[in-house]
Amino acid sequence: MFRAAAPLSRTVPAAADAVAGTVPRLLRAGWHRPADQGGPGAAPRPAVREVHRQIADLYGTRVLSEGFTDSPLRPTPQLAAGALDALGPLAPDEAPQVAVLAYTTPDFEHTTLTASLLQHRLPGEPLCFAVSDQGVLSPFTALRIAVEYARRSDWSRLLLVVVDQSSQPYPGPASGQYAAEHDSAVALLLAWDGGTSPVAGMGQGPAGQVLPALRADLSGAALFAAGTGLAAGPGIPPSAAPRRDAEPGLPCTGVWAALRGARGGRAVLADHDHGLDRLAHCTLELPAGEGGFR
Template sequence: MFRATAPLSRTVPATADAVAGTVPRLLRAGWYRPTDQGGLRGAPRPAVQEVHRRTAELYGTRVLREGFTDSPLRPMPRLAAGALDALGPLAPAEVPQVAVLAYTTPDFEHTTLTASLLQHRLPGEPLCFAVSDQGVLAPFTALRIAVEYARRSHWSRLLLVVVDQSSQPYPGPASGQYAAEHDSAVALLLAWDGGAAPVAGMGQGRADQALPGLRSDLSGAALLAAGTGLATGPGLAPSPGTRRRDAEPGLPCTGVWAALREAPGGRAVIADHDHELDRLAHCTLELPAGEGGVR
């Protein structure tokens, strides 16, 4: 049996935080991007190619033979596992109660479900699921869902795993926001300290709807991590003292989150604009203070 929404909390503390709202706090992060992006070329696998060919015919598309023979063939579970390895061992107090996977490009292989892999790899078998079909804004949706589960279930730890997978046997975007040019994965271990208090610093909608909230959340922020959709999208003028980092192109989902690497402590706003969906999303995180910034 699956629950479509997080269970409602019956206890709402009457505190200042319950009025002002709370933002998630980043504990640490794991970054995985293979250095051999060219990768090892795969050997021809006629049986697997035939399965993909038949599947492609059902959807009116075709299989690219070079997708099997000229790509590194790193499936999504391997990339997610790399991010978990980079995150490092989890102490008992750090174990997440919910873990959400987010991605834009579909997986190359389907023999292992990545969300199931996360549940197997993480101590305590937390609730794990995936969010897709949200364009480049999938991680923002996934984070909000994870926070809502934590808020309503009295949980305090959550994990967001974001993956870009560049190996595809089907024709895909060769340029633009959705084009994945590199394999990359990010794992963000977060704390939710707000109990049942409202979530602050998050918004998603049409640009004209979400932009005022984004501008408001930027006030006093130490960092703006801007996705590629903001390079030519709605204009932003961060406050003096707010540092801006732009996402690297070719990383539809992970690019804007990778911009947090080595970021200084303080409040960070992450934002991106999906031009195809005409939706703007943003969220706010408290980054850990420490030498060298976020690791």
């Protein structure tokens, strides 16, 4: 288990502490969106199918037959590895010190832990773990935790990996905010330059409490990436920042993939989880020029 607030273990010069309103800086990112064509993937092993049946019995549901076995069957580690490939090779001095995986759709195959895969694939020995059970806001929670570790642990680089995995052995939402209709993964390599200064541009909670800060952040943004949860509220007044709406069917990765091809400046990302009735937002500093995704 890991604490969301790492112990403060660094001594930072006063100049670094004086930095106010620091936000994470995007260094580069990769987006992996495999083609849905090509037929079903390799069927799970009999032992895995038996685990699916036992879990279905435990929760009073059923295992899907054709709907599952006819799906792409790409496990979460495979999708995360694709995002790392899209990110490109990392030199030792580019490697993150902490990497966090975020997802809302559980994996159907549990023989490989994705966080362990990340640690194996990345240079050095980064702290790697996963965040889930936060609905579509899991990536926002994961980013806040990663930045907090960087802020308190004398770290300067962090990696956020977000995955949507569409093959599910049990009945789930066929449409709406939680339905994962495509396989997708995003990897964002970020820098933290703020020392121990407070993190700016982030918030999560009931919409009424978070909206004022979100509106204030949007006033200075170059881009607003809006998750599907914002299509039907809570109401956000128009701002000067150009708005990009997330593609439906990508509950976790959609809002982050909306950054693809974005140019420099500050980008505000936000989404509202209707089931949890919580709003989350964050601000990233984008690289100048043709920034964004590979």
